Amino acid sequence: MTNHAPLHPTLALVTQRITERSAATRATYLASMAAQRKKGTQRTGMGCANMAHTTAALPKADKLKIHAERSPHLGIVTAYNDMLSAHQPYETYPQKIRDHAHALGATAQVAGGVPAMCDGVTQGAAGMELSLFSRDVIALSTAVALSHNVFDAALMLGVCDKIVPGLFMGALQFGHLSTVFVPAGPMTSGLSNDAKAKVRQQYAQGLVGRDALLESEAQAYHSPGTCTFYGTANSNQMLMEIMGLHLPGASFVNPGTPLRDALTLGAVKRAVANTGRTGEPALSLSDIVTEKALVNGIVGLLATGGSTNHTLHLVAMARAAGVLIDWDDFAELSHVIPLLARVYPNGSADVNHFHAAGGMGFLMRQLLDAGLLHADVQTVMGPGLEAYTREPWLDNGQLAWRPVPERSGDLSVLRPVSEPFSADGGLRLLQGNLGRSVVKVSAVKPEHRVVRAQAVVVSDQQDLLTLFNEGKLERDLVAVVRYQGPRANGMPELHKLTPPLAVLQDKGFKVALVTDGRMSGASGKVPAAIHLSPEALADGPIARVRDGDWITLDCERGVLELEVNERSLARRKVQHPDLSANEHGTGRELFGLFRQHAGPAEWGASPLFGTVPAEHPNATVESPSA
Structure with missing residues (x-):
């Protein structure tokens, strides 16, 4: 194991403060997870009629495995639709996952689907007023999908803005399960982000018409995969990787490539292994998502100049695990976390350039070596973050990992801690x-x-x-x-x-x-x-x-x-002002309860986890009943 610098005192202090603040809520959460965990498979003790409903549509061989109650059974929660370029690749994932599960002696079913909307489509339109709360709908939908309680592991298929936070929040209510998040990757690079931004400004000034604007946008967003700028969707991918919920190096591999397929199958293998049913130690989502892992997530957000939306989402995600973080924690960490990446809108490069320059493996190795990440965490790969300082590749067609280069491939995109773009996280x-x-x-x-x-x-x-x-x-x-x-x-x-x-x-x-x-x-x-x-x-x-x-x-x-x-x-x-116009049309009628019960922004703006503990110093920032 690499000898890293001692943990930075600010990380230690902030983590200790979060742990102390969260003691009661975290204990309640972990007790709930322990109560849901069963000896043997999760379906042990189910009634015969219940089991028959579970397997009615499955092939005979799968029925036999599941009825025997010995083989791991995986639940797939998918955000597939072909409205979102980032989620279109997921169309073919379930069958690939089922086939690979069979090869591993396991079985898999699509447990359920969750909605996935595109903020790029709804910007400036009425549908955008459903956007934030779609995160909480996704969390609820994830809970419904897993509520059948027959699965030993879960695979979360989602990429974009509210989808990953919602999957995360919902999956944590089943945190006793082995869980792996499975990305689909960014589209290949198209029109440069600087060129796209220039046309947008020209359009705003009336210097070019709608035809030129549409052509520019179409050249930028042109194929299956995530949009390539470093917004919330790609910040989600960074978070899942730095928190140990993706396979190492999985975040930014393009769709439709052999390596992408190999990483997806590798995710199935880790999900099966972490059930504890195949000889390896059991490892659940609640074992991985801890105070230290969430602090690592904040560090990653700051070091990469990630999305401001995560000052809402990451707070709500943490609360789903009984962990209480707030903006003081973000701000204090920002003072000591250097900015190591410049990806649009913080620079001219896109996430493909970031990945090619060394990507997440280089970034995480730099942070670890500087004592700016908690190394003593659990991940889907097992203990520690060393596996995440390597990059995936195909060795004679087989998924393998190798050390990332010692130096950044492009210092205009990705830098070492010794020469950051700025000394703080921005x-x-x-x-x-x-x-x-x-x-x-x-x-x-x-x-x-x-x-x-x-x-x-x-x-x-x-x-x-x-x-x-x-x-x-x-x-x-x-x-x-x-x-x-x-x-x-x-x-x-x-x-x-x-x-x-x-x-x-x-x-x-x-x-x-x-x-x-x-x-x-x-x-x-x-x-x-x-x-x-x-x-x-x-x-x-x-x-x-x-x-x-x-x-x-x-x-x-x-x-x-x-x-x-x-x-x-x-x-x-x-x-x-009269806000009644915001209450009707485009489905907004259905979200009245969400608006009424949303918590304050600093606590995630969630109707699900919106109450501020009375003992917290920021409890008076906004009354939940105001």
């Missing part, structure tokens, strides 16, 4: 009299990180776009886009604001965004204080901001301040 916590928010600065140039300007206040992103199109934003400004929180309208991404705000910044104006909504995994070069809590509908101070108020957004000092004294601010009357 994620900041902003606090002040407007509440608490996060800002991603890894793509924001230093000269744009402090903005003091007057507020332009809107309650709908389209209103800001209209002002831009009318030429009424040609000045320094802080755009305040409120009533975009989870309770107001489901917290849609406001990604369509990125091009016009970038245009204003390029013209030399000081520009920033403040919102209780989300931007996106593609948060870019304009400083954006997002996920502001408390949200406007929960009577957060953002509801009292008026046009012309001076606001300071200081990424360097972590300050978000409305320059209005406390007494004057308290005297301002708040009249919430």
Whole structure:
């Protein structure tokens, strides 16, 4: 085993704080997992009628194996649809998995499907108001799929924004099972991200028409596989790998290649082995997802400049395992985690370039050697992270792993700890009299990180776009886009604001965004204080901001301040806008309970895990019943 540097004291301190904070909730979770775990197979003791229903549609040989109750039985939970390019490859996975399970003496069934929507399709449309809560629907759907309680292991097939967090949250309720997450890989590189962004800005300025914009987008998103920029979908893949839930090096291998197929079959092999039914020690999902593994996930997010959406998702995912993390933990770790990757929107490269430069294996080896990851964790490969410092390849057609190169293949994309792109992870916590928010600065140039300007206040992103199109934003400004929180309208991404705000910044104006909504995994070069809590509908101070108020957004000092004294601010009357238009159409009627019961953004904005423990220091940030 490699001799790594001692664990960095900040990692040790933050992990200890999380562990102490989570003691009661984690103990309750682990007790539930222990109660669900059975001796023998999970279907041991099932009634004959129950067993007959389980196997009614299966081949005779599978029935015999399952009825004998000795062979491992795998449940496949799939997010397949061919609407999403990232999930289209999953169409053929179930049969491949069944065939390989048979070769290993096991059996497999599709336990269930989960929905998977594309934020790229719904950006700026009504469907985006279902997006965040689709994560919780996926968690519920995963629980339904596994509730038959006949499986000894589970394979999670999903890639994109809310799909992996939802699968993760649902699977953790069955954390007594052996579980492996199975990626499908990114599409090959198309039009460069810089070129695509340029056309988007030209379109926003009216310099090119819709035909040119569509052609540009089609060249960028052109084939099966994940979109190649480093947004939430690819941040998901990084997280699953650095937390030990993928096979090593599996995240960014393209679909339809022999290596991709070999990695999928390798995932089946590990899922079977970890049931403890084939001679290897049993290893469950709840053994892998610990406080240390979740801290490793935060470290990976910071070291790669990952999606701001995970300041929501990773919090909710942790809570599903009884672990309580918050934005203080992200911010404190960000101060000591160097930025080692530059992948669009934080650079010009895409994830294929990142993978070719050394990818996850190089990144994890650098972090381990510097004492910036917990090495003493469990993974689907067994104890420790050493296996994840190697890359997969085909040795005479067989899956094998070899050491990653000692040096990055491209220092403009991936760097060692000794010469990072920046000394910190580029994620900041902003606090002040407007509440608490996060800002991603890894793509924001230093000269744009402090903005003091007057507020332009809107309650709908389209209103800001209209002002831009009318030429009424040609000045320094802080755009305040409120009533975009989870309770107001489901917290849609406001990604369509990125091009016009970038245009204003390029013209030399000081520009920033403040919102209780989300931007996106593609948060870019304009400083954006997002996920502001408390949200406007929960009577957060953002509801009292008026046009012309001076606001300071200081990424360097972590300050978000409305320059209005406390007494004057308290005297301002708040009249919430009519939000009824956000409650109907495109299925939004069905999500009323989700909006009403969503927790605060800092606690994952989830209706499933939304309650803030009263003893937590941030318990008063937003009342769950507000």
